[in-house]
Amino acid sequence: MTTYAEAATDPFAAFAVGREPGAPVGTLVQILGTDLTDHRGLIELPALTVLFDDLGGLPFYHAAPETTSMQARLSMSMLHRLTVADRLDASAQLAMSGAGYGSTTVQITRGEDMVCVGTARNVRVGRPVTADVTGLTLPAPTASNTRPAVPPLDPSLPGTEVAARLIDATLPHGPLTELLGGRLVESRDDGAVVAEFTTAPWMANLMGSMHGGVIAAMLAQSCSFGAQRNVRADCGYQLIDFTCEFHRSPVVDGRHVRVEVTPVKLGRRLSIFDACMYDGDRLLGRATADARFDV
Template identity: 45%
Template structure:
């Protein structure tokens, strides 16, 4: 696998067209975006969603103005597949000089809607340290080289979710290509009862994870948080039980440096149900600064 140089190249982001109010973009789902089950889940779509969620609001301002996303709300239905080419469409639905909201929808190559939601945009006073978003957009093209990431071995249906996550935490089972790309490590947080158990997910930052301000890209933060929540969802699944992330709402409070230091996500259950379980996921920096917080709903079948 080639070394990515930014989130856009890492997640095979390509712009198809840009107008004053909207954007149409694509992502090719190579094996590197699969989770520990070999499946494509919501975290793999977060960089595409965040990028598209920010472009329309930026375009309605002075191109020199710096903007970013303060919050993302994503809902999924169905699941895209490895090898699929996604198409994302986004448009600014309301805005003033300081704030905006962008609607985002992502469709599979067959045209099926698989993810929909909104991004809350804000204009900031910080100056970009690299190219502005407009410059990136103008130069962008679909990027996807052959990916040599191997999909993980199938999980035996006899294993409970706790068994699977314990094996990943003890390095007896591969955590999946996406977790490897995020330099992720999984730990189980035991509670007073099994139903209170959670996940601690540590990710070592790298320069490619950065945004135009030189700190972590919001889409990468959402990917890390979402993948941590996915492990928490599996932790509470029965043997052979299928699950998927149905909804994630995440707020960005601070963006960490991407200098090799570690970020940590702790995921704890809010309410465990037979069909839907809700979790809270909190990301902190190596020195315990709060970076983001999310609520995540996991759906079971």
């Protein structure tokens, strides 16, 4: 039986990211759906990372398309809560550019509402392209609604109990985490959590390593698990700021990577979490996320 993750073909199709016919190169759209919901049945910041990362690199790449480039760092800031019925329009502009580095600004809107803003730090790498990019285009995406969202969490459950039930599989991780081949595996007394993800070929970029947006989704979803672990009963949370840096790209050959999340500040209204992604002992990436707690 083919699993949800095995049915995915590439990061753009998996995250319903594409471009309308005739639209400028520096624009993309994303059609949200239930496939991108988390363990609470909600659309959260991790669902937007592929859109943000890919668009954040386009203006810099097209400034010198003879050399491959990638993102070294992403910084995202969100405000409004999104829904499974939303369509997102995104645009990017090259703010600064040098011979080897640049910085791109990204804006993501829902109708007239600005829902996410931020920057991508770009770097030229000159790596060979492993995929056939002849005539490569991004079609207009279709809503990702092949799997239902999970039921809302019982609001009376404290975060520690939700984390424990995710670990023992009495609560589902939700479609997005399943897509990423992920699961929460550890919840510690100090508030830290550990998540694991299984890499897959569909996660690759044009250079054959993991797409930065997929790495960011894994890091951000792990930070979301960190916030869930530390939230009080009858209290929700939302990731509102997220910054990640890419050190090395995971190989997408089915190996497992783990993300360790540590609370930096646990506050009544705002908590901050650090996350590190590892392949064995090798550090692949780091992230920091701010979670706003409902009061």
